[in-house]
Amino acid sequence: MTTRPDVLRAAPALTLALFLVPIGAGLLGTLAPAFGVLPAIGESGFTLDAWRTLAEQPGIDASIRLTLTSGLLSTALALVFACGFAALASSRPGIARLERALAPLLATPHVAVAIGLAFLVASSGLLVRVVSPWLTGWERPPALAIVRDPYGLSYVAGLAIKETAFLVLMVLAAQGQVRAAQALAAARALGYAPLVAWAKVVLPAIYRQIRLPVYAVLAFSLSNVEVALVLAPGTPPPLAVLAMRWFSSWDLSLYPVAAAAATLQLAVVVAGIGAWRVAEAFVKRIHRAWCERGRRTGLAGPVLALGGAGGVVSGVAILAAIGVMALWSIAENWRYPDALPRALSLRTWERALPTMSDLVSTTAAIAAAASLLAVILALACLENEARRDLKPGARALWLLYVPLLVPQIAFLFGAQVALVRLDLDGTLTAVIWAHLLFVLPYVFLSLADPFRALDPRYARIAAGLGASPWRTFFTVKLPMLARPVATAFAVGFSVSVALYLPTLFAGAGRIMTLTTEAVTLSSGADRRVVGVTAFLQAALPLLVYAAALAGPGLIAARRRRVTLREGTP
Amino acid sequence: MRGLVLDDVAITLDARPLVGPLSLDVAPGEVVTVMGPSGSGKSTLLAYVGGFLAKAFAARGRVLVDDLDVTGMPPEKRAVGILFQDDLLFPHLTVGGNLAFGLRAGVREASRRRAIVEEALAQAGLAGFADRDPATLSGGQRARVALLRTLLAEPRALLLDEPFGKLDAALRQDVRAFVFARARDRGLPTLMVTHDAEDARAAGGRVVEVG
Known part of the structure; x- marks a missing residue:
């Protein structure tokens, strides 16, 4: 028997190192300059100057307040929408059928949703046009800041609408694991109305399962830049946008202030998640007392029904957002207050084609590379786990969520400094690596359940037939997992396409994708060009999703045809 | 009839x-x-x-x-009360909480609800179990609690x-x-x-x- 060094054994460590090292180094690289340690510009003494400057910034307190309120509110809304939808779906098959629309909603990037929503609801947007001037009397766009309103309401709505789809997916998956239908039946037999029963007996069981995804949504809502640039107010903007402005100014003396703002952003996310946890404990106590009072009907019913309606409206809003972007991209002449364009043409597409083909190929190359790497790493970790019969603990799951919980801006800045040292900044390698940090968790989560659910007896039978573990992996397991692998790739692809800050930082502003371009254009460019860019940004992951769903099916269909031909005499 | x-x-x-x-x-x-x-x-x-x-x-x-x-x-x-093959005690509530969940809401005061729950437990030979976690009960005890919960809903x-x-x-x-x-x-x-x-x-x- 030969003993070869087993590369597989190193897979988990390698995977963790690939994403924990940049995050750790990045955090350090952000923290140090915030406290005056920035060797690159000759500063190395500990000082709180940056914090003093930060505290003196006009509107900094308003910015923190806006960040916290919009983040907490949008997450709470998305959670109520998602729970309402799941509760309705568990008692109404008609609603449950809408689950099929989930994949396109998940695949649509945040920026595309935000831009499309802005096209819909802006004071010169489609909705106003449809009712003007005959109903509103507005002969010209009203001077109303509906998008980027000072209270951040459109920002909250945009985040909630996009995150609902993700939380619906998580809630439905959790519901499948906790035998929700039986608990629901038991509660209804005791006289509880369906939605009240759901709130009392299903919700506590699933919440435990979706807690990490909820924290990830909260962390993103508290710290994203891309949705904020399109939908949030600008004076003052949310904290992450503020930090971003200072980072991207050419003034090196602003770097420590930017680093302090990014550090503050980390503290805001920690505080936000902490506040959420406190609220969880509080709600848990109230919930228990509420269960023990024995009321069979109540406010929970209408609240969940309303939330479910909000969930459905969110889905419709995303589809409408994609639609209005497509319409703008082919609009020839669409003046206010015409409800529809006077003429349609492909002129904008023709003119944009050279730029777009570059953007699409860069975006697709980065997304495909990052997703492929992520699929390989995830498969290696899972196969290692299967061969060694390891049981992954809850702590491993937390590690996986680290890139989704730590605010991007808090470590990307420091990571960029490290990339400059390694002479990697602005290279495709750096961008792909940065994308991998965010793609890997989603790819792993989407692959893990189907991989672990695979009947281990197939591998045992193959071994009994004399197949080596690797041969079993490639000729038995992988083909059986073709569909989940393809889906995981598509999930990773759509995550990568949507990434904004990682592209910007690791690409040092030199590598442009559809997303960075869409964000840049969204502030004031021709709506038709924005429409082309944002529509492509939404369409690209959708195409990959569709291919991932169809591909394995086609292969299987061909196999059946072949068998049939060979089998018939 | x-x-x-x-x-x-x-x-x-x-x-x-x-x-x-x-x-x-x-x-x-x-x-x-x-x-x-x-x-x-x-x-x-x-x-x-x-x-x-x-x-x-x-x-x-x-x-x-x-x-x-x-x-x-x-x-x-x-x-119509139902007992399934699984007892389906709700894991997020205590034994007493599960019974209170079954008890009709017409009984309003918390102390009265608690008394009814404890009495039901005592009659079933489960006195003092109200604050226990259902997961700590034996199969037979769980089955009894499931029946009590159903009966409290009248x-x-x-x-x-x-x-x-x-x-x-x-x-x-x-x-x-x-x-x-x-x-x-x-x-x-x-x-x-x-x-x-x-x-x-x-x-x-x-x-x-x-x-």
């Missing part, structure tokens, strides 16, 4: 007859056992009476509880869906005696489905064969 009445009930799946037609009167305090092999549709019959029939099935006939036609009603309006009929199937032999007799005694004391018309002849014998009532 008082009690549980199944009037000409027939259930079909994809136009194939599955159960019935079946007419059955279960008097208050009586336990009627429906027996049949697995796949005979006996649990489907119970789901129909409880209001949980899956959309794939079609059914005709009527179900009456104390003369009230509940056929078209959702499960929560029927006042049902007018009781359905037993192979409720002893998961208990080991030694416990089964105990729990069986406990459940049947309670149902009789309360004068509940009880319909049990099982494939275990011993269950039917212990129930001591009529036996209906299906399938």
Whole structure:
């Protein structure tokens, strides 16, 4: 028997190192300059100057307040929408059928949703046009800041609408694991109305399962830049946008202030998640007392029904957002207050084609590379786990969520400094690596359940037939997992396409994708060009999703045809 | 008449007859056992009476509880208690919390609710269990708590869906005696489905064969 060094054994460590090292180094690289340690510009003494400057910034307190309120509110809304939808779906098959629309909603990037929503609801947007001037009397766009309103309401709505789809997916998956239908039946037999029963007996069981995804949504809502640039107010903007402005100014003396703002952003996310946890404990106590009072009907019913309606409206809003972007991209002449364009043409597409083909190929190359790497790493970790019969603990799951919980801006800045040292900044390698940090968790989560659910007896039978573990992996397991692998790739692809800050930082502003371009254009460019860019940004992951769903099916269909031909005499 | 009445009930799946037609009167305090092999549709019959029939099935006939036609009603309006094969105690509530969940809301004061729950536990030989986590209970104890929870909701009929199937032999007799005694004391018309002849014998009532 030969003993070869087993590369597989190193897979988990390698995977963790690939994403924990940049995050750790990045955090350090952000923290140090915030406290005056920035060797690159000759500063190395500990000082709180940056914090003093930060505290003196006009509107900094308003910015923190806006960040916290919009983040907490949008997450709470998305959670109520998602729970309402799941509760309705568990008692109404008609609603449950809408689950099929989930994949396109998940695949649509945040920026595309935000831009499309802005096209819909802006004071010169489609909705106003449809009712003007005959109903509103507005002969010209009203001077109303509906998008980027000072209270951040459109920002909250945009985040909630996009995150609902993700939380619906998580809630439905959790519901499948906790035998929700039986608990629901038991509660209804005791006289509880369906939605009240759901709130009392299903919700506590699933919440435990979706807690990490909820924290990830909260962390993103508290710290994203891309949705904020399109939908949030600008004076003052949310904290992450503020930090971003200072980072991207050419003034090196602003770097420590930017680093302090990014550090503050980390503290805001920690505080936000902490506040959420406190609220969880509080709600848990109230919930228990509420269960023990024995009321069979109540406010929970209408609240969940309303939330479910909000969930459905969110889905419709995303589809409408994609639609209005497509319409703008082919609009020839669409003046206010015409409800529809006077003429349609492909002129904008023709003119944009050279730029777009570059953007699409860069975006697709980065997304495909990052997703492929992520699929390989995830498969290696899972196969290692299967061969060694390891049981992954809850702590491993937390590690996986680290890139989704730590605010991007808090470590990307420091990571960029490290990339400059390694002479990697602005290279495709750096961008792909940065994308991998965010793609890997989603790819792993989407692959893990189907991989672990695979009947281990197939591998045992193959071994009994004399197949080596690797041969079993490639000729038995992988083909059986073709569909989940393809889906995981598509999930990773759509995550990568949507990434904004990682592209910007690791690409040092030199590598442009559809997303960075869409964000840049969204502030004031021709709506038709924005429409082309944002529509492509939404369409690209959708195409990959569709291919991932169809591909394995086609292969299987061909196999059946072949068998049939060979089998018939 | 008082009690549980199944009037000409027939259930079909994809136009194939599955159960019935079946007419059955279960008097208050009586336990009627429906027996049949697995796949005979006996649990489907119970789901129909409880209001949980899956959309794939079609059914005709009527179900009456104390003369009230509940056929078209959702499960929560029927006042029909069900014990499943799994006890389905809610893991996020204590034993007492589970019983309070079953106790009707008409009893308002917390102290009164607590007293009723503790009394029910004491009568079942589970005094002092109110603050326990259901996960720390034995199978037999859990089965008792599940029945108590159902009874506190004051049902007018009781359905037993192979409720002893998961208990080991030694416990089964105990729990069986406990459940049947309670149902009789309360004068509940009880319909049990099982494939275990011993269950039917212990129930001591009529036996209906299906399938």
